[in-house]
Amino acid sequence: MRNRTAALLLVLSMCPVPGLMAHAEGANADTTWMTVLLGGRKIGHLEIEHQRTGDVVTTTQTLVIELNRNGTGVPMGVTTHSTESAAGEPLAFYSRSSLSSSDSTVEGKRQSDGNFAVSTSVGGETRMITLSWPPGAVLSEGQRLALVKAAGHPGEHYEMSMFDPASQAVARVDMEVIGNERVVLPDGPRMLNHQRQVLQTPRGAQTMDLWLDEQGMARKGTLQMLGHELEMLACNKACAMAPVQNVDMFRVAMVDSPRLLPPEMRNDFLRYRIHMQPGAPQPVINTDEQHVTRLGASDWVVDVGNAQPGGESPPDEQDTLPNAWVQSDAPAIRQLATRAVGGASDDLQKMRRLRSFVSDYITQHGLDVGYASALEVVRTREGDCTEYAVLLAALARAENIPTRVVTGMVYADRFAGSSRVFVPHAWVQSWINGRWQSFDAALRRFDSSHIALDTGDGDPWHFFNAASLFGQMRIEEISPAWQLAGNTPPSVAAEPPASPGGRP
Structure with a gap:
């Protein structure tokens, strides 16, 4: 196959x-x-x-x-x-x-x-x-x-x-x-x-x-x-x-978290130790925000945070071109992109405005969409994390900003009746100031609880390919920056309520 x-x-x-x-x-x-x-x-x-x-x-x-x-x-x-x-x-x-x-x-x-x-x-x-x-x-x-x-x-x-x-x-x-x-x-x-x-x-x-x-x-x-x-x-x-x-x-695909991750911990560097079933492929990739080290046949250490260039290949022509799922050359997409960026002076400011625009543009948060293209999302204004990602990628490419769709997982305090779990998720990377930088329109922000499994051009096969790894994966340990440095943990705030708009 x-x-x-x-x-x-x-x-x-x-x-x-x-x-x-x-x-x-x-x-x-x-x-x-x-x-x-x-x-x-x-x-x-x-x-x-x-x-x-x-x-x-x-x-x-x-x-x-x-x-x-x-x-x-x-x-x-x-x-x-x-x-x-x-x-x-x-x-x-x-x-x-x-x-x-x-x-x-x-x-x-x-x-x-x-x-x-x-x-x-x-x-x-x-x-x-x-x-x-x-x-x-x-x-x-x-x-x-x-x-x-x-x-x-x-x-x-x-x-x-x-x-x-x-x-x-x-x-x-x-x-x-x-x-x-x-x-x-x-x-x-x-x-x-x-x-x-x-x-x-x-x-x-x-x-x-x-x-x-x-x-x-x-x-x-x-x-x-x-x-x-x-x-x-x-x-x-x-x-x-x-x-x-x-x-x-979702229940089949969830990966349990070995610990609570309060917001202040997610905002800092995190180190994960991941175990896979014997014979399973490597589950994670290197990016400019994520570094992967193999410990053995079935174990990996994944560091998320401390972003720096060189973790993945620089953009090529495919990262700016329209395709069947990310129709960045469609008039409706171009018009929305122009409207969203307004008078932004550089690509970073453009991406921040585009991310904010997409976060507000999708008003129907349905889990029954499946996987829609950017043009479908423009018409229906509904979807889940994949629809946020393909629309944001299309708008960014319409502004000639190289952009990839990332498939991975993200931490949720509570989701679908379960607590402290990682669930399938999608967001985008854009080439900003010489490195790939992540933007998450579904959750409105990117943090160190995002673990990247794959990047692609927005067609659904990349998402499904990476998501197939979930049932074979176990997160055995999560270490925050203060723990790795041997420091005393900061005071931990109470666990926040689940955000109804922050679905994966």
Whole structure:
């Protein structure tokens, strides 16, 4: 699986899964149903329809899940459609994601010169590009053919280049044929071929196990999500479409804090000791405000505060350009940015005014939005931390200020019925006076209780990729500056009440 596609599946179970496809000879469509479970609880279903007509093969996958976010059920889904020759040559692809009130779509069609004309629509705005097909990359049928070819060779290792329609990117995945195994499915036991795919990322490996029938159709798939096993199991339609069970995404994703962090402590330097499950990737990144030191195979020290340049790469062209989710070139975005910065004299003053503007602009604080683009937020004025972040990033880029969207976690005294926890969060970094500086429009201020896991260009896959680490993470110790210096602790103020407007 491609990094960002795998990430979305890991967190929201809503991307097409390479290998989960049916195969049919003839002109009639063959449909496969799968139930999707997280930690043994049903969260959705996957429908795969495969049809071959002459030399053209079409595969359509529709994944629908529902996760609870702090008491609110959020149904989400994605549909992908690939058209290929019987030999697996790509001809066309399509993807529709339901992450917010407005669907996002991607459609690509092969042209006479071999390139693909690709249109992307997010938030009601459509963008067109020309894509040169990546050498060796395959869609659904090409993946199935590779799986079938390798199935008879236990112990074999091979590589597959998987194309993801949602982002037009390729993941080069290491495959291993483990061999035939007896697998118990809802409809009874089957002898299936076990293959494992491993995607190497800069911070570790992401692994998914597949159990395939003789036609290369996956009857079972497993991977780790938020510290729990996610399973996809083939079964009949009634089983796949059975009602979902309540799984609260926020409760699953919370990380306990080993101590209370009063405001005065968060305003100063903090050192964290973080432990991950064995084999989990590095959870945190270096930034200009955060320094990471590895202690061993599963432990890291993270220092937040004492900002200085050099912790991460300086801005490049991508940090100022508009994209499908951060539409900084849209007239509505540019007009808002001009209005918000007013007569600001430098980029720091501009960012402070933009942060304040966005904090006040979003008036409906809903947890049922999912993930909206900047233009959607301009229209609806609603969302949670991700909507604050993408809108602030778009406004900053409209003012030619290099800006990235940060995915991480932040401390909350109380959240969703729990106390002293770190929860998923998003904010932005902007390039100010030679270094990256953070601005948090959702909470109105940035402090040392923000721990960065990833940075990106504002598309949702970065957020979901980083958030997948939460269930595998434990914060074992938090040391404030005075403790590290061996000083007497300052007087601690009473724990403040939870802020209704300061939601992650």
